[in-house]
Amino acid sequence: MTATSPEHGEPRWHADPEGGGGLRWWDGTQWTTAVMGPAELGPPVQQPLPADTTVYTWSIWLMVFLPLVTVAGLLVLPLPSFGSYTDLQSAQELQRSFDLNGLVRNALSFVVWGTSVALAFHDRRTLLRAGYVRPFHWAWAFLYSGVYIIGRSIIVQRRIGRGLAPIWAWVGISVLGLIVSVGILVPMFADLLAVIPR
DSSP: OOOOOGGGOSSEEEEOTTOSSOEEEEOSSSEEEEEEOGGGOSSOOOOOOOTTSOOOOHHHHHHHHTHHHHHHHHHHSOOOOOTTOOSHHHHHHHHHSOOHHHHHHHHHHHHHHHHHHHHHHHHHHHHHHHTOSSOOOGGGGGTOHHHHHHHHHHHHHHHHSOOOHHHHHHHHHHHHHHHHHHHHHHHHHHHHHHHSOO
């Protein structure tokens, strides 16, 4: 049972080469004695993973730190200021005017979102190759990158006993982004309130 073939390169359950209609576990180098008969087939079962199994990938860390690009965009591309306007009408004209910085910020946010989805896809593929059975699905990143980071980290931690560091790093970066955003938005709204007649 040590026959190898290129199509069985990554550890996972495959159709039993000895027949019988069940599944046999391929550990990446050889067939093991772990089998599931037809009656046992259900949700895939995670085989014990070696202690040196990949837990963190470059793609999950890049995904965690990617929101810093959006924060940098807020700092480099300022929001419109109402402070130089003395009345509400001219402030409203500013709102209606073309805002190149706003367009660039929106495009940057879209690029960060799309990159997060691609990184989640790469991260999940890496986990599958490392032997994780049914890791968190990458498509959750379409909803929000934080959903994937949290779900992925919890599943990895349950399978191998560690792997929550991306959650804590993501929470820290999210708090930093919130502080920066509030620091930028509060003066802008204060300027706007100053030109609204009372």
